[in-house]
Amino acid sequence: MAITEKITNTTKPTFWEGEIPVNYVYTYGLAGEKFFRAVKDKGTFLATYCAECDVSYVPPKIYCDRCFAELDKYIDVGTTGFIESFTVSFKNMDGGDKDVPRILAMIRVDGTDGGLIHYIEGIDPEDICIGMPVEAVFKPKAKRIGSIDDIIGFGPIRSKGRK
Numbered sequence: 001m002a003i004t005e006k007i008t009n010t011t012k013p014t015f016w017e018g019e020i021p022v023n024y025v026y027t028y029g030l031a032g033e034k035f036f037r038a039v040k041d042k043g044t045f046l047a048t049y050c051a052e053c054d055v056s057y058v059p060p061k062i063y064c065d066r067c068f069a070e071l072d073k074y075i076d077v078g079t080t081g082f083i084e085s086f087t088v089s090f091k092n093m094d095g096g097d098k099d100v101p102r103i104l105a106m107i108r109v110d111g112t113d114g115g116l117i118h119y120i121e122g123i124d125p126e127d128i129c130i131g132m133p134v135e136a137v138f139k140p141k142a143k144r145i146g147s148i149d150d151i152i153g154f155g156p157i158r159s160k161g162r163k
């Protein structure tokens, strides 16, 4: 394959097999650091809010996607939400069967326009449904490092009242 190649048939692109070593350092950025610091230290979620657009972002963003306003006010939005979408995974990354199916879901955080994709814990696949209220389950505070993995998953609501 040449370095540049003109593709004339888009249904049969050529490809090259090989390996490219890629090293990177992922940084959370300003809003991500505040978000994960709140997860680690307080076991809660933060959002940013654009009053002009009446949109709240979870995870928080430093600029509004719609009007590009700078967003520098962080709001504690709690840890409850509802299942907006989900899928049940029966296969491992290697294609083998999982011992126990895992549920991945898009969780819309209550009172916000944002949410997180994470595991569902403590709900059987046959009992799950769109709109089901859920709550984040965190690792014990001493084991949190400021990562998405500080959240074990989302499960049935345990706390009193919903925010």
Ligand SMILES: [Zn+2]
Residues within 6 Å of the ligand: 050, 051, 052, 053, 054, 064, 065, 066, 067, 068, 069
């Ligand atoms: Zn805006």
